Amino acid sequence: MHIVVLIKRVPDTASKITIAADGRTIETAGLQFVLNPYDEFAIEAALQLKEQVGAGTVTVMTLGPAEAAQTLRSALAMGADRGVHLEHEQQLGDPYAIARTLATAIQGLAPPADLVLAGRQAVDSQSLAVGPMVASLLELPCVTDVTRLERQPEGKLRVEREVEGGHEVLLVEPPALLTTNKGLNEPRYASLKGIMAAKKKPIEEPAVPIAPALSAILRLEYPPARQGGRIVGEGAAAVPELVRLLREEAKVL
Amino acid sequence: MSAYRALDLFELDALLTEEERLVRDTARSFVSERVLPVIERHFEQGSFPMDLIPQMAELGFFGANLEGYGCAGLGAVAYGLIMQELERGDSGVRSCASVQGSLCMYPIYAYGSEEQKERWLPRMAAGEVIGCFGLTEPDHGSDPGSMQTRARRTAGGWVLNGTKRWITNGSIADLAVVWARTGEDASSIRGFLVEKGTPGFSAPQIERKWSLRASVTSDLILEDVEVPDSAMLPGVQGLRGPLSCLNQARYGIAWGAIGAMQACFDEALRYATARTQFGRPIAGFQLTQHKLCEMASEITKAQLLALRLGRLKEQGRAQPWQISLAKRNNVYWALEIARTARQILGASGITHEYQCGRHAANLESVITYEGTHEIHTLIVGKQLTGLDAFQ
Ligand SMILES: Cc1cc2nc3c(=O)[nH]c(=O)nc-3n(C[C@H](O)[C@H](O)[C@H](O)COP(=O)(O)OP(=O)(O)OC[C@H]3O[C@@H](n4cnc5c(N)ncnc54)[C@H](O)[C@@H]3O)c2cc1C
Numbered sequence: 001m002h003i004v005v006l007i008k009r010v011p012d013t014a015s016k017i018t019i020a021a022d023g024r025t026i027e028t029a030g031l032q033f034v035l036n037p038y039d040e041f042a043i044e045a046a047l048q049l050k051e052q053v054g055a056g057t058v059t060v061m062t063l064g065p066a067e068a069a070q071t072l073r074s075a076l077a078m079g080a081d082r083g084v085h086l087e088h089e090q091q092l093g094d095p096y097a098i099a100r101t102l103a104t105a106i107q108g109l110a111p112p113a114d115l116v117l118a119g120r121q122a123v124d125s126q127s128l129a130v131g132p133m134v135a136s137l138l139e140l141p142c143v144t145d146v147t148r149l150e151r152q153p154e155g156k157l158r159v160e161r162e163v164e165g166g167h168e169v170l171l172v173e174p175p176a177l178l179t180t181n182k183g184l185n186e187p188r189y190a191s192l193k194g195i196m197a198a199k200k201k202p203i204e205e206p207a208v209p210i211a212p213a214l215s216a217i218l219r220l221e222y223p224p225a226r227q228g229g230r231i232v233g234e235g236a237a238a239v240p241e242l243v244r245l246l247r248e249e250a251k252v253l
Numbered sequence: 254m255s256a257y258r259a260l261d262l263f264e265l266d267a268l269l270t271e272e273e274r275l276v277r278d279t280a281r282s283f284v285s286e287r288v289l290p291v292i293e294r295h296f297e298q299g300s301f302p303m304d305l306i307p308q309m310a311e312l313g314f315f316g317a318n319l320e321g322y323g324c325a326g327l328g329a330v331a332y333g334l335i336m337q338e339l340e341r342g343d344s345g346v347r348s349c350a351s352v353q354g355s356l357c358m359y360p361i362y363a364y365g366s367e368e369q370k371e372r373w374l375p376r377m378a379a380g381e382v383i384g385c386f387g388l389t390e391p392d393h394g395s396d397p398g399s400m401q402t403r404a405r406r407t408a409g410g411w412v413l414n415g416t417k418r419w420i421t422n423g424s425i426a427d428l429a430v431v432w433a434r435t436g437e438d439a440s441s442i443r444g445f446l447v448e449k450g451t452p453g454f455s456a457p458q459i460e461r462k463w464s465l466r467a468s469v470t471s472d473l474i475l476e477d478v479e480v481p482d483s484a485m486l487p488g489v490q491g492l493r494g495p496l497s498c499l500n501q502a503r504y505g506i507a508w509g510a511i512g513a514m515q516a517c518f519d520e521a522l523r524y525a526t527a528r529t530q531f532g533r534p535i536a537g538f539q540l541t542q543h544k545l546c547e548m549a550s551e552i553t554k555a556q557l558l559a560l561r562l563g564r565l566k567e568q569g570r571a572q573p574w575q576i577s578l579a580k581r582n583n584v585y586w587a588l589e590i591a592r593t594a595r596q597i598l599g600a601s602g603i604t605h606e607y608q609c610g611r612h613a614a615n616l617e618s619v620i621t622y623e624g625t626h627e628i629h630t631l632i633v634g635k636q637l638t639g640l641d642a643f644q
Binding site (some may be wrong): 013014032070073074077184189190191192193195196198199 | 256258271272274275276278279283312313314317326327438503518
C-alpha cells in the first residue's frame, strides 16, 4: 500500500504574525515554523495503517520553500519512508494553484498512490480547500474531517466524521483522499532512532511546474484592535443590564 | 496559556544541525505534554513519576550518546539538548536520565567486559533495568578518595561491606554500580555491579527532602554482599573510574541548568507582562527590566558556554576543568535566576501553581551534587594557578 501524506510548514501558532511590506504576504524572518498540527494526525494515521497492513510505503509531500525540507525530515523521523519536496519560495495564496501542483506531483508518483491523506486545514491560511480540491482533480472519493479510521480486512476503509449533533459513518474504497481532524489519533514523537534513520531516507525533488493561480490576495489586514471593557454595575443588581447589553449591543446571546 | 517559547536571543538555533533540532523538539514536546502535567503532583507527594521511564526509553533518552547496544549514538550536543529539555520539566527527571545514562550505562560501556555490556546495556537503554551510582558515603562526600566501602577478595569473587548515601534512583534501581576500595588507598578503587536482591544488599529511601522531591534518593547498605568475579568492571582502577563518569554527567548538568533557567525566565516574563501594579505592568518598571535583562544575559552566556563545550567534547577535546567551569557557572546562575523569578512573581511565586519555587528548591541539590560549587571552583583554580587547594 502506498500512502501519500500532504504536509505543510506553518508558523507556530504562538508566533506573532506581521504583514510584510508588500501588504500581501507575511514576514517570515524571526518566525518559528512547525509541521501543521492537523497534518500530524494524517502522518500518524498513515503510519498506523502501514503497521496494520505490515507492508507499504508512506510518502510525505510538501510544497514550500527550501526550509520546508526540515518539515519533511521531521515527518521522516516520525517514520515516513520517503519525502517529496516541490520547492517554491513565494507564499502561494491560491488554494487551486497549490492543489493543482500537488495533484500533478501525486500523478507522477510510482507506484501510484492508494490513499492520500491531508490535514483538514493548515493553521496559517485556513482555506480548508486543498485536500478536497486535490481529490476532485484526481477524481478520488473524498471524506473530510475524519476522526476515526479503520481498515476492513478486504481493504475498504471505515471512517467516521463528526457532524452537527452526531457521527457520520462511511465506507470508502481506496484509492481515496481523506482529510484528518483532531481526535483521530495521538501523533507519536519522533524517537531518537527515528531521527537518526531519517538522515538516510530520500527526499526527491521532482520538477513540477507551479500551476497558475485562479485567485489573488489583494491585501492582508490585522484584526481590529480590541475595545476596552466597560463596567456595567456591581453585584446582582447589574445582571439584568448586563444581559440586556449582551443581547442587544454585543448580540452574543 | 500560549506554548512555551525558549529564549534564543543570539540565534543559536542556527548553530545546531537539523538532527539536533529534531532531537531537541522531541524532548521539548515530551516535557510539555508528559512531564509538566504530572510533575507538580509528584513533587508534592515526594514520588518519582515511574511511568515516564518506559516513555523516555522508547524515545531513546537513556544512554543516547552511546554507540550500539540499543543506544542511539548521538553527539554530545544532541545529548546535552535532551538534558536541557528534561530539566526544563524538572531536575529530578533529568537526574534520573543522567544517572541511568552517564553514571550507570557509561561505566559499563567504557570499562565493562563485552559480556557485561551485552548483558546490561540493551536492557538499560530499553528502561527494563534501572541503574544507580554509589560513590558518596555518609562520611565521605567531596573527598570520595577516602571512602570506607571495602571489597575483599574471596575464592570466586568479592565480598562488599560499607554504606553509600544520597544515591539517586537507589530504591528503584535493579542494578547498582558500587565503588569500593580493594586495598588501602584510593588507587585500589574498583567498580562493582551489584544486583537488587543480592543477599546483604538493601537500599532504603531517604525521606523528608525539600529538594529534588520528584526523584528517589537512597542509602545503599552492603553487609557481606557476595558478588562473583564477573561483577567487577575490569577496565578501570582508582578514582579515575568514578570521576570519568562524573565528567559525563556534569557535562549534561551544564546543559540541564539552562532548561531550568529557561523555564523560570519564561514564567517570570509572562507574569511580569500580565501583572499590573500602580496602573501598569510590573514589567514596565526599571527594576523588573533589570532583573529580566540580567536573566536573559546569563541564559545567553550559559547557552554559548554549553554549546562550545559540546563541540569540544565531540572533537574529544573537552577538559575536565572546562566541564567544571561550565557546570559551576550554569548551575549557579540557574539558582540565581530561579530565585529572581520567584521574586518577580511576588507571593504567587511561593505556590506550586508556578514552577520557579520548585526549580529553586531542586537547584539547591544540583549545586551540591556532582561536585559542589566549591569543589568545581578548586578544580578551575588549580588549572589557573597550578596550585592544588584541596588539601
Ligand atoms: C539529591 C542528591 C542526589 C545525589 N545523588 C548521588 C548519587 O546518585 N551518587 C552519589 O554517589 N552521590 C550522590 N549525591 C551526593 C553528592 O555528590 C554529595 O552530596 C556531594 O559530593 C557533596 O558531599 P557532602 O554532601 O558529603 O558534602 P561535604 O563534602 O561534606 O561538603 C560540605 C560543604 O563543604 C564544602 N567543602 C568540602 N570540601 C571542601 C574543600 N576542600 N574546600 C572548600 N569547601 C569544601 C562543600 O563544598 C560543601 O559546601 C547526591 C546528593 C544529593 C543532594
